Amino acid sequence: xxxxxxxxxxxxxxxxxxxxxxxxxxxxxxxxxxxxxxxxxxxxxxxxxxxxxxxxxxxxxxxxxxxxxxxxxxxxxxxxxxxxxxxxxxxxxxxxxxxxxxxxxxxxxxxxxxxxxxxxxxxxxxxxxxxxxxxxx
Amino acid sequence: xxxxxxxxxxxxxxxxxxxxxxxxxxxxxxxxxxxxxxxxxxxxxxxxxxxxxxxxxxxxxxxxxxxxxxxxxxxxxxxxxxxxxxxxxxxxxxxxxxxxxxxxxxxxxxxxxxxxxxxxxxxxxxxxxxxxxxxxx
Amino acid sequence: xxxxxxxxxxxxxxxxxxxxxxxxxxxxxxxxxxxxxxxxxxxxxxxxxxxxxxxxxxxxxxxxxxxxxxxxxxxxxxxxxxxxxxxxxxxxxxxxxxxxxxxxxxxxxxxxxxxxxxxxxxxxxxxxxxxxxxxxx
Amino acid sequence: xxxxxxxxxxxxxxxxxxxxxxxxxxxxxxxxxxxxxxxxxxxxxxxxxxxxxxxxxxxxxxxxxxxxxxxxxxxxxxxxxxxxxxxxxxxxxxxxxxxxxxxxxxxxxxxxxxxxxxxxxxxxxxxxxxxxxxxxx
Amino acid sequence: xxxxxxxxxxxxxxxxxxxxxxxxxxxxxxxxxxxxxxxxxxxxxxxxxxxxxxxxxxxxxxxxxxxxxxxxxxxxxxxxxxxxxxxxxxxxxxxxxxxxxxxxxxxxxxxxxxxxxxxxxxxxxxxxxxxxxxxxx
Amino acid sequence: xxxxxxxxxxxxxxxxxxxxxxxxxxxxxxxxxxxxxxxxxxxxxxxxxxxxxxxxxxxxxxxxxxxxxxxxxxxxxxxxxxxxxxxxxxxxxxxxxxxxxxxxxxxxxxxxxxxxxxxxxxxxxxxxxxxxxxxxx
Numbered sequence: 001x002x003x004x005x006x007x008x009x010x011x012x013x014x015x016x017x018x019x020x021x022x023x024x025x026x027x028x029x030x031x032x033x034x035x036x037x038x039x040x041x042x043x044x045x046x047x048x049x050x051x052x053x054x055x056x057x058x059x060x061x062x063x064x065x066x067x068x069x070x071x072x073x074x075x076x077x078x079x080x081x082x083x084x085x086x087x088x089x090x091x092x093x094x095x096x097x098x099x100x101x102x103x104x105x106x107x108x109x110x111x112x113x114x115x116x117x118x119x120x121x122x123x124x125x126x127x128x129x130x131x132x133x134x135x136x137x
Numbered sequence: 138x139x140x141x142x143x144x145x146x147x148x149x150x151x152x153x154x155x156x157x158x159x160x161x162x163x164x165x166x167x168x169x170x171x172x173x174x175x176x177x178x179x180x181x182x183x184x185x186x187x188x189x190x191x192x193x194x195x196x197x198x199x200x201x202x203x204x205x206x207x208x209x210x211x212x213x214x215x216x217x218x219x220x221x222x223x224x225x226x227x228x229x230x231x232x233x234x235x236x237x238x239x240x241x242x243x244x245x246x247x248x249x250x251x252x253x254x255x256x257x258x259x260x261x262x263x264x265x266x267x268x269x270x271x272x273x274x
Numbered sequence: 275x276x277x278x279x280x281x282x283x284x285x286x287x288x289x290x291x292x293x294x295x296x297x298x299x300x301x302x303x304x305x306x307x308x309x310x311x312x313x314x315x316x317x318x319x320x321x322x323x324x325x326x327x328x329x330x331x332x333x334x335x336x337x338x339x340x341x342x343x344x345x346x347x348x349x350x351x352x353x354x355x356x357x358x359x360x361x362x363x364x365x366x367x368x369x370x371x372x373x374x375x376x377x378x379x380x381x382x383x384x385x386x387x388x389x390x391x392x393x394x395x396x397x398x399x400x401x402x403x404x405x406x407x408x409x410x411x
Numbered sequence: 412x413x414x415x416x417x418x419x420x421x422x423x424x425x426x427x428x429x430x431x432x433x434x435x436x437x438x439x440x441x442x443x444x445x446x447x448x449x450x451x452x453x454x455x456x457x458x459x460x461x462x463x464x465x466x467x468x469x470x471x472x473x474x475x476x477x478x479x480x481x482x483x484x485x486x487x488x489x490x491x492x493x494x495x496x497x498x499x500x501x502x503x504x505x506x507x508x509x510x511x512x513x514x515x516x517x518x519x520x521x522x523x524x525x526x527x528x529x530x531x532x533x534x535x536x537x538x539x540x541x542x543x544x545x546x547x548x
Numbered sequence: 549x550x551x552x553x554x555x556x557x558x559x560x561x562x563x564x565x566x567x568x569x570x571x572x573x574x575x576x577x578x579x580x581x582x583x584x585x586x587x588x589x590x591x592x593x594x595x596x597x598x599x600x601x602x603x604x605x606x607x608x609x610x611x612x613x614x615x616x617x618x619x620x621x622x623x624x625x626x627x628x629x630x631x632x633x634x635x636x637x638x639x640x641x642x643x644x645x646x647x648x649x650x651x652x653x654x655x656x657x658x659x660x661x662x663x664x665x666x667x668x669x670x671x672x673x674x675x676x677x678x679x680x681x682x683x684x685x
Numbered sequence: 686x687x688x689x690x691x692x693x694x695x696x697x698x699x700x701x702x703x704x705x706x707x708x709x710x711x712x713x714x715x716x717x718x719x720x721x722x723x724x725x726x727x728x729x730x731x732x733x734x735x736x737x738x739x740x741x742x743x744x745x746x747x748x749x750x751x752x753x754x755x756x757x758x759x760x761x762x763x764x765x766x767x768x769x770x771x772x773x774x775x776x777x778x779x780x781x782x783x784x785x786x787x788x789x790x791x792x793x794x795x796x797x798x799x800x801x802x803x804x805x806x807x808x809x810x811x812x813x814x815x816x817x818x819x820x821x822x
Contacts, residue, residue, distance in 0.1 A: 016179075041219040100747055132747075195442075198511060294471070357587065361587040375466065378413045381413075404417070406416065406418070425726055492719070
């Protein structure tokens with residue numbers, strides 16, 4: 001059977017502050033600039049969740065994208081949408097709240113939940129001009 | 138001379154919380170739902186600034202859009218980008234931090250600064266699925 | 275109070291055939307070309323619903339866009355999404371299934387339901403290269 | 412009959428130089444900055460052509476958008492696509508090659524050709540961050 | 549010579565119904581939900597055709613994208629645009645009409661036709677929120 | 686440490702003419718069609734610069750995207766924006782001015798400058814319907 005990658009795009013809005021608590025305020029301000037604003041800022045995030053697998057003969061699907069959407073909404077969107085990544089999201093408490101750390105945290109949560117097929121790629125857009133991608137390596 | 142409307146699009150990222158301090162927490166939660174999250178959330182805002190005027194024969198412009206951009210960056214973007222509308226933006230302190238109140242506050246600031254031509258319309262996108270527009274009426 | 279126009283964008287997918295039953299098949303084929311395919315074709319439609327009104331002092335809203343979304347989903351999206359405009363949509367049975375007739379039919383349904391504020395404009399995108407707009411005149 | 416506005420979007424790529432031959436090179440450089448580069452630069456332009464009219468009972472159309480597309484391709488796109496606005500486009504020779512002057516020149520050409528319905532609005536995007544609009548006033 | 553991948557995007561509109569004729573109506577309704585509507589629904593599909601190859605020294609091209617466009621229009625777009633995938637498209641008759649089966653059918657048709665260079669990837673967007681990709685494996 | 690790919694999108698406008706000076710005018714016209722217009726044409730180019738690397742524990746970044754932006758602006762955008770690829774850009778003088786040759790020239794310039802992390806992919810959009818990508822192979 002041919003192996004196809006299918007993708008579902010989801011969106012959420014959140015606040016964050018890029019801040020390393022192990023460093024001084026001056027070091028944080030120098031490293032992170034306006035992204036370090038103590039009163040937070042925020043984004044409309046876009047997340048592309050890609051699953052790779054064989055096409056199921058019974059359904060013609062790699063996986064049912066409406067079921068994939070339900071999984072991602074429950075595991076990710078309901079936890080982060082209209083939230084503050086630093087204050088409200090348990091799995092982001094121990095790391096700096098960058099897109100790189102967000103996307104790898106999402107991977108750890110989603111990889112065991114996605115089925116059939118296997119999680120192949122996550123792309124997280126923070127603005128329309130920057131995005132990060134992770135393939136589990 | 139023909140009257141043309143010219144538009145410059147700018148972007149900024151900010152955090153906010155939709156909250157009416159005159160109401161109880163319960164009333165706020167009921168009225169504003171997840172937009173009332175006390176720890177804030179945020180957006181990538183897009184602002185379209187439209188100026189109407191005659192075409193200047195010397196330049197072929199209604200107004201120089203790079204100068205318009207400089208005005209909007211100084212008056213608006215530098216004040217709100219990577220900021221918290223509730224905590225960091227002086228002109229938003231006395232009103233609820235909705236897009237409607239943001240766009241009319243922007244109008245008050247920009248209308249007297251824009252020249253040549255007159256401010257004709259502001260469109261503020263909060264997400265890719267909702268936006269507000271104001272023409273000064 | 276300033277009058278602001280607020281807009282909520284919604285999407286739906288539907289099939290249709292542009293066909294005038296009062297004309298012969300040959301006339302229909304000549305008038306409507308490939309849009310007259312008897313086996314249907316379809317689109318991802320985008321609908322922008324705009325409501326104009328004063329800003330409410332208690333909420334900072336012209337109208338609550340999540341409530342507006344609920345109204346449009348109930349009155350329009352649930353009736354047309356993943357449907358055939360010619361066969362499945364009662365209010366489109368007596369007219370030709372063009373975007374012009376769709377948008378004016380949507381207006382008749384939504385205008386009395388929208389509140390607070392008044393329905394100000396509907397924009398219906400059929401493809402990324404064509405759209406129709408109606409303001410109730 | 413309800414009056415509806417229908418729009419067809421078209422695209423073309425062209426080079427230009429914003430330059431006023433009545434002024435010195437130094438004045439041009441000061442007025443127009445990098446847009447005055449003597450070796451030209453260019454854009455992917457997007458043009459939205461809007462026609463307003465009653466819905467025709469026989470067709471359900473204000474006007475047949477495929478016919479409107481043919482008119483705009485013949486009158487505008489074939490003349491400017493992959494061309495230099497300063498050197499190749501006869502109707503732009505006597506004016507400065509700004510978007511404002513381009514859109515009003517397009518209007519003069521298209522207004523008498525569009526039928527049924529009347530030309531209601533032209534929107535010309537020069538980049539994704541700036542556009543001009545003209546309604547014939 | 550460096551190996552570059554070049555992509556041409558094309559669009560078409562079509563109707564379909566996701567349906568497995570080997571299953572009962574009840575099973576189909578349960579498996580496919582609203583995508584199983586017997587009266588069809590439809591989409592504006594976007595197809596990205598990617599070809600990989602060496603840069604030709606004479607032309608500076610991997611392949612002439614206007615020729616690639618002509619090939620894809622003849623082999624794919626002319627066959628599926630404004631059509632019904634279930635009723636009108638011969639190569640989709642024996643499989644369930646999902647994006648996964650559409651994209652792999654497109655691959656079988658395009659892979660032997662594309663030259664110079666080799667077909668490297670097809671991406672098919674069904675809506676702006678979901679897409680499938682196939683690389684021939 | 687997980688390896689993540691981060692991308693910064695930048696934009697520039699430029700003129701060009703696809704032309705092989707080793708061939709006759711007739712051969713050029715036949716090979717390149719309207720892209721060979723002697724008076725140039727132009728585009729709004731979009732460039733996605735992707736860098737792959739480990740996440741730095743101190744910053745949570747693969748690389749600071751604002752620094753990456755500064756590098757690409759200095760090395761690429763300042764050299765090509767509002768310029769003519771054939772006449773104004775030194776590194777494009779010896780090759781045909783196609784997107785394939787532009788993207789590989791950009792790679793040679795950027796690959797040694799990018800750090801930390803390594804340049805992983807460049808994607809150059811010439812129009813919204815065609816783009817080229819290069820990974821250094």
